[in-house]
Amino acid sequence: MLRPLSVILSVILATSAFAAAPLDTSNEVIISVRDQKLMLLRNGSKVATYPVSTSRFGLGDAWGRMTTPLGYLAVEKKIGDNMPVGAVFHNRRLTGEILQPNTPGRDPITTRIIWLRGLEAQNAHAFKRCIYIHGTPEEKNIGRPASYGCIRMKANDVAELYNQVTVGAVVQIIPDRLPKAEKAKPRQEMSGGVVAVAANVVPQPQITTTNAADVTLQPPPKVTAAKAAKVTPHISAAMLATPPSSSLTVEQMRTAGALAGARQKAKLASRKHL
Secondary structure, three states: OOOOHHHHHHHHHHOHHHOOOOOEEEEEEEEEOOOOEEEEEEOOEEEEEEEOEOEOOOEOOOOOOOOEOOEEEEEEEEEOOOOOOOEEEEOOEEEEEEOOOOOOOOOOEEEEEEEEEEOOHHHOOOOOOOOEEEEOOOHHHOOOOOEOOOEEEOHHHHHHHHOOOOOOEEEEEEOOOOOOOOEOOOOOOOOOOOOOOOOOOOOOOOEEEEEOOEEEEOOOOOOOHHHHHHOOOOOOHHHHHOOOOOOOOHHHHHHHHHHHHHHHHHHHHHHHOO
């Protein structure tokens, strides 16, 4: 059963010796041992799911057992910024070698290292045991327990995950299936990162032209006498009294003409009733 972050955070505050880097609760990684999958959440919504491999030796945090710890952990360090996919690490240092997926006879740590620190007593040794989320050339084994305690991922997957999690991101390793989570909605952005919503937009006149002297305007919209009184024009009275000039747009001239005609009809109609 999954415990809410608020519960585990209260435990961490009570045992703050386990926490080193400030926690980033907006980013959360959940790793399911049963599903052999990793799910990335942002603000509670699912961003991505990846296949992984946990330990072939089972679960736990005992020294020398090469098991995968359970519970809440956090990203303590990230190693491998901008390194090539397949780059080989030894003792967290690059060797200069780059391996292709499923290179025979090779099983080093590759591509990226996401180093985890335990936040609970049940995983307090994780950091000193060097429990990582990392890449592996043995991609054919991803999807079933195959590691020596770490969480293995395909090279491209771990590079993608690395770019999306921050130091301090919460990682939960669970024995059960991944929980259901709603997929994050794509952000709708325009240039400058601002979403533009147009309300009550007046349609622009449709103009077809072949040259500067040949301009065809669509007929102006019909405005009845009843609607004329309700329309709030975007043109001042001075504009209506002034003959059209180059300072007025085509739409303003069309609207002014339509309003003036409707008012004239209303005036004539009122005189007939007298």
